[in-house]
Every structure is written in C-alpha cells, then in structure tokens.
Amino acid sequence: MxxxxxxxxxxxxxxxxxxxxxxxxxxxxxxxxxxxxxxxxxxxxxxxxxxxxxxxxxxxxxxxxxxxxxxxxxxxxxxxxxxxxxxxxxxxxxxxxxxxxxxxxxxxxxxxxxxxxxxxxxxxxxxxxxxxxxxxxxxxxxxxxxxxxxxxxxxxxxxxxxxxxxxxxADTRLFRPLPGVEKTGDLVWIGNWGDDERSEELEAFLTEPVRALGLAATVYGVRYPETALDALEEAGIAYRGWLPNHEAPLAFARHRVTVHVPRRPYVEALPGIPTIRVFEALACGIPLVSAPWRDTEGLFPEGSFLLARDGAEMARHLRAILHDADLRAGLIATGLAAIRERHxxxxxxxxxxxxxxxxxxxxxxxxxxxxxxx
CATH class of the missing domain: 3.40.50.2000 (Glycogen Phosphorylase B;)
Structure with a gap:
C-alpha cells in the first residue's frame, strides 16, 4: 500500500x-x-x-x-x-x-x-x-x-x-532500556519552554524540588528565556540546550528518574492527553513522576508512574524513588509493560x-x- x-x-x-x-x-x-x-x-x-x-x-x-x-x-x-x-x-x-x-x-x-x-x-x-x-x-x-x-x-x-x-x-525500535549505560546524574527533564504554558509548573515541580533535594539534574530543550535559565542555574540544574530526539534514550539511561510537566491547555481543557515524552520515558525504563493531569482514558495502569499533587509531594516522590530500589523496579516494570502491551x-x-x-x-x-x- x-x-x-x-x-x-x-x-x-x-x-x-x-x-x-x-x-x-x-x-x-x-x-x-x-x-x-x-x-x-x-x-x-x-x-x-x-x-x-x-x-x-x-x-x-x-x-x-x-x-x-x-x-x-x-x-x-x-x-x-x-x-x-x-x-x-x-x-x-x-x-x-x-x-x-x-x-x-x-x-x-x-x-x-x-x-x-x-x-x-x-x-x-x-x-x-x-x-x-x-x-x-x-x-x-x-x-x-x-x-x-x-x-x-x-x-x-x-x-x-x-x-x-x-x-x-513510543517508537520502541529507538526508545528502549539501555541497561549497560552508567548512571551519571539523578534527574533529567527533556522539554521545551512552551511560551509560558507551564512556567509556574516548572518552578513548582522541577526547579524547587531539585533545589530542595540537592539533586544532580539536567534539563534539555529550547526557547528558554533568560529568566528561566537563571532559575535553572540558581537551582543547580545543568542546562544542555537542544537534544536530538534520537539521543533521548541515552539521556534517560544516564539518569535515575525523570518528570512530566504537562502544558496548561492540556490539563485544563484537554484532559487525558499526555506529552509523547511520557510514552518515550516509560519505554526507556526510567521511573517517572508527573505533575497533575487526569488520565481520563485509562491509558496507563496504576503504578506506571507516580503522580504529585504539588511541589512538596514531587520532592517526596523523587526522594523515595532515589532511595527505594523496590519502588524503582516496580515503576519500571509496570511502565514498560504498558508500552509493550498498548502504546x-x-x-x-x-x-x-x-x-x-x-x-x-x-x-x-x-x-x-x-x-x-x-
């Protein structure tokens, strides 16, 4: 055809x-x-x-x-x-x-x-x-x-x-676990700034928890204004700019956890639609913590990722994942199964x-x- x-x-x-x-x-x-x-x-x-x-x-x-x-x-x-x-x-x-x-x-x-x-x-x-x-x-x-x-x-x-x-x-030919890669950091976030569609959310669910926990964190993405770059630097987060998408699996493999920070229009007006990064991260076998969004279509079974209602809960979830091997293993297994069976x-x-x-x-x-x- x-x-x-x-x-x-x-x-x-x-x-x-x-x-x-x-x-x-x-x-x-x-x-x-x-x-x-x-x-x-x-x-x-x-x-x-x-x-x-x-x-x-x-x-x-x-x-x-x-x-x-x-x-x-x-x-x-x-x-x-x-x-x-x-x-x-x-x-x-x-x-x-x-x-x-x-x-x-x-x-x-x-x-x-x-x-x-x-x-x-x-x-x-x-x-x-x-x-x-x-x-x-x-x-x-x-x-x-x-x-x-x-x-x-x-x-x-x-x-x-x-x-x-x-x-x-997820393109599972590309996005897959890379178990032989050495972990060099705690947290990675791959995402663009988004025209202020999630600027407050990024501060609450990314920069502040990283600062509070003292994590070794890296951010990739484009269109970050100077104020955002200053905030990342103040939180001790390394900003690496544009990342070709085919290199994202390696970035995930080098870190222990990632986060999902959805844009406001999806949370408020179009519930049930995650960014493609959720599918890609789970396909790579990295534990994920998400800022609030409603999985109204039941895309992911419970235990595929953790949901944080506010910045304080995000920090608690990140700390737990980094220190609890059983929790990490459960999230990885459930997330991978969801992708391989449905997504x-x-x-x-x-x-x-x-x-x-x-x-x-x-x-x-x-x-x-x-x-x-x-």
Missing part, C-alpha cells in the same frame, strides 16, 4: 515533538513493506531554527538514526498530482498551511482514489479555534485526533464527518490500517462512537 504523509517536518525535531511520532509510524509502515512518501516544506520553522542554531550538519543526525526514512522538501506548494499518484492512504498533519490542506481535499473530491485523513496532535482547537476553522476539510474522510476530548471538540463543532481517536506512542508505534499502525480498511471498504457507515470525557 502506498501511504503519503504531509507534515511540518520529519527532518527536524527542534521544538517539534510531532516529528517523534511520525518518524516512528513511518518506519513501522516501511518495516511492514508499505511504500511511504513524506512531503514537508523546505522553509518550515522547525527546520529553519535548527539550522540557524546548529548548522546544516544538525540534519545529518536524524539521517543516521533513521537510515530507512526520507522526506521530499518543497517550496510553496508541492506538485499534488505527482505527490498523490498511486496513493492508497494520505495523512495530512495539522501543522500544514490551510491552503495545502484545502488543495489536498479538493484532489479527493475530484475523484482521488485514496482515503484522506487529517491528523491533529495539538491543543489549538481550544487555545486557537480560529486557526482550526481556517482548515477546509471538505473531501476528508475523517480526522485522527490524539485524544478523546480533542475528538469530541471536532465532532461538537461539526468540523469533520468522522473522528477517530489515535493517540501518540508502541506498532500498535498505532495496527489501528491506522484498521481505520483505513474500514473507511475504504464501507465509507457510508457512520463513524465510531467516542468515549466521553470524564
């Missing part, structure tokens, strides 16, 4: 977590013998910022880490007749310009013999609904939303004919192929019912 993907970038993960999942999905499809074609703009902001900060050589890393993947860059709009030729399934990620989204929909309406799906992995439906309204989804067979609450937003607004829940997941890119490809088969075979049947938000 030929699968065509239009995304913001496969080449760059600079402040672009969507690349993590899409790379994993693409390589899983290729491993199963499918023909995967990826198209991205040559001037996407993620790629431009990566090259600005680290030079063209920064793009070599992902090519070495994913030798089977390739991506065709285009300027302006791609040649859609050529790009869609022979396609069976087309995925259009929501970090594409509205004119491209609409143009692909028109190709489907004009007789395109492919299943066309819009893929949303962001909170703009609640934080910037006007941006979503600019997308014309005429011709699209459905929407893939990375959480039930996001899917309900699409359905309630009448933005799509069918909406399916398609969570992100790998292989699981998501199974779901994607089933969705494609259902739409291609029985297009006139109604969409799947969504589970309600709790």
């Amino acid at each position: 030929r699968i065509v993907l239009f995304c913001h970038s496969l080449q760059s993960c600079w402040n672009h977590g969507n690349a993590h999942f899409l790379r994993g999905i693409a390589r899983e499809l290729l491993a199963r013998g499918h023909d995967v074609r990826v198209h991205e703009p040559v001037d996407g902001w993620s790629r431009l910022n990566l090259v600005r900060d680290h030079g063209e050589e920064a793009l070599l890393g992902w090519r070495r880490a994913y030798p089977e993947l390739s991506s065709e860059s285009y300027a302006g709009l791609p040649d859609l007749d050529a790009a869609l030729d022979g396609a069976d399934l087309v995925l259009v990620h929501e970090w594409n310009p509205p004119e491209l989204v609409a143009a692909i929909g028109q190709k489907r309406l004009a007789g395109g013999r492919f299943v066309l799906l819009f893929h949303d992995t962001h909170h703009r439906t609640v934080s910037d609904p006007e941006a979503i309204r600019r997308f014309v989804l005429d011709g699209y067979d459905g929407v893939l939303a990375f959480g039930a609450c996001l899917a309900e937003r699409y359905r309630a607004a009448g933005w799509a004919k069918q909406v399916r829940v398609w969570h992100e997941a 790998s890119c292989a699981h998501r490809v199974d779901e994607l192929l089933a969705i494609h088969a259902g739409i291609a075979g029985i297009e006139k049947e109604p969409g799947l019912e969504l589970r309600p938000c709790a």
Whole structure:
C-alpha cells in the first residue's frame, strides 16, 4: 500500500515533538513493506531554527538514526498530482498551511482514489479555534485526533464527518532500556519552554524540588528565556540546550528518574492527553513522576508512574524513588509493560490500517462512537 504523509517536518525535531511520532509510524509502515512518501516544506520553522542554531550538519543526525526514512522538501506548494499518484492512504498533519490542506481535499473530491485523513496532535482547537476553522476539510474522510476530548471538540463543532481517536506512542525500535549505560546524574527533564504554558509548573515541580533535594539534574530543550535559565542555574540544574530526539534514550539511561510537566491547555481543557515524552520515558525504563493531569482514558495502569499533587509531594516522590530500589523496579516494570502491551508505534499502525480498511471498504457507515470525557 502506498501511504503519503504531509507534515511540518520529519527532518527536524527542534521544538517539534510531532516529528517523534511520525518518524516512528513511518518506519513501522516501511518495516511492514508499505511504500511511504513524506512531503514537508523546505522553509518550515522547525527546520529553519535548527539550522540557524546548529548548522546544516544538525540534519545529518536524524539521517543516521533513521537510515530507512526520507522526506521530499518543497517550496510553496508541492506538485499534488505527482505527490498523490498511486496513493492508497494520505495523512495530512495539522501543522500544514490551510491552503495545502484545502488543495489536498479538493484532489479527493475530484475523484482521488485514496482515503484522506487529517491528523491533529495539538491543543489549538481550544487555545486557537480560529486557526482550526481556517482548515477546509471538505473531501476528508475523517480526522485522527490524539485524544478523546480533542475528538469530541471536532465532532461538537461539526468540523469533520468522522473522528477517530489515535493517540501518540513510543517508537520502541529507538526508545528502549539501555541497561549497560552508567548512571551519571539523578534527574533529567527533556522539554521545551512552551511560551509560558507551564512556567509556574516548572518552578513548582522541577526547579524547587531539585533545589530542595540537592539533586544532580539536567534539563534539555529550547526557547528558554533568560529568566528561566537563571532559575535553572540558581537551582543547580545543568542546562544542555537542544537534544536530538534520537539521543533521548541515552539521556534517560544516564539518569535515575525523570518528570512530566504537562502544558496548561492540556490539563485544563484537554484532559487525558499526555506529552509523547511520557510514552518515550516509560519505554526507556526510567521511573517517572508527573505533575497533575487526569488520565481520563485509562491509558496507563496504576503504578506506571507516580503522580504529585504539588511541589512538596514531587520532592517526596523523587526522594523515595532515589532511595527505594523496590519502588524503582516496580515503576519500571509496570511502565514498560504498558508500552509493550498498548502504546508502541506498532500498535498505532495496527489501528491506522484498521481505520483505513474500514473507511475504504464501507465509507457510508457512520463513524465510531467516542468515549466521553470524564
């Protein structure tokens, strides 16, 4: 089957977590013998910022880490007749310009013999609904939303004919335990600043607990303002800047614990949607402590990670993990089992192929019912 993907970038993960999942999905499809074609703009902001900060050589890393993947860059709009030729399934990620989204929909309406799906992995439906309204989804067979609450937003607004829940997941070919790596630090956090969407939470659940416990901690990420960098330095946290995603498993392996600090829009308006780093960290077998979020869809069994209601509880959990070998072992085992049984890119490809088969075979049947938000 030929699968065509239009995304913001496969080449760059600079402040672009969507690349993590899409790379994993693409390589899983290729491993199963499918023909995967990826198209991205040559001037996407993620790629431009990566090259600005680290030079063209920064793009070599992902090519070495994913030798089977390739991506065709285009300027302006791609040649859609050529790009869609022979396609069976087309995925259009929501970090594409509205004119491209609409143009692909028109190709489907004009007789395109492919299943066309819009893929949303962001909170703009609640934080910037006007941006979503600019997308014309005429011709699209459905929407893939990375959480039930996001899917309900699409359905309630009448933005799509069918909406399916398609969570992100870990690329377990890359994200796996590395037991032979020496531990050189206590805590690692891999995450970008996030435009003040979690600045208070990072202070309460990261810098203050690290300071209070005197931990050897490292932070990776981009777009940190000077005030944030000063706060990290004052807490004794080493800031290492951008980390290529394919190097994250080694960073996890070198530390004893990590934390999850979700962005405020997800906690308040789109519960049940964790960052992809939760899946990736658990897949690497590192104990995790999370700031508050509601697992409304029951993605993770109890004991996959610890939940801290405030900064003081975060500090208590971190201290316990660092000093209790049995607690660490239990968290690692439960978290790994959750990923291996339910949340790998292989699981998501199974779901994607089933969705494609259902739409291609029985297009006139109604969409799947969504589970309600709790």
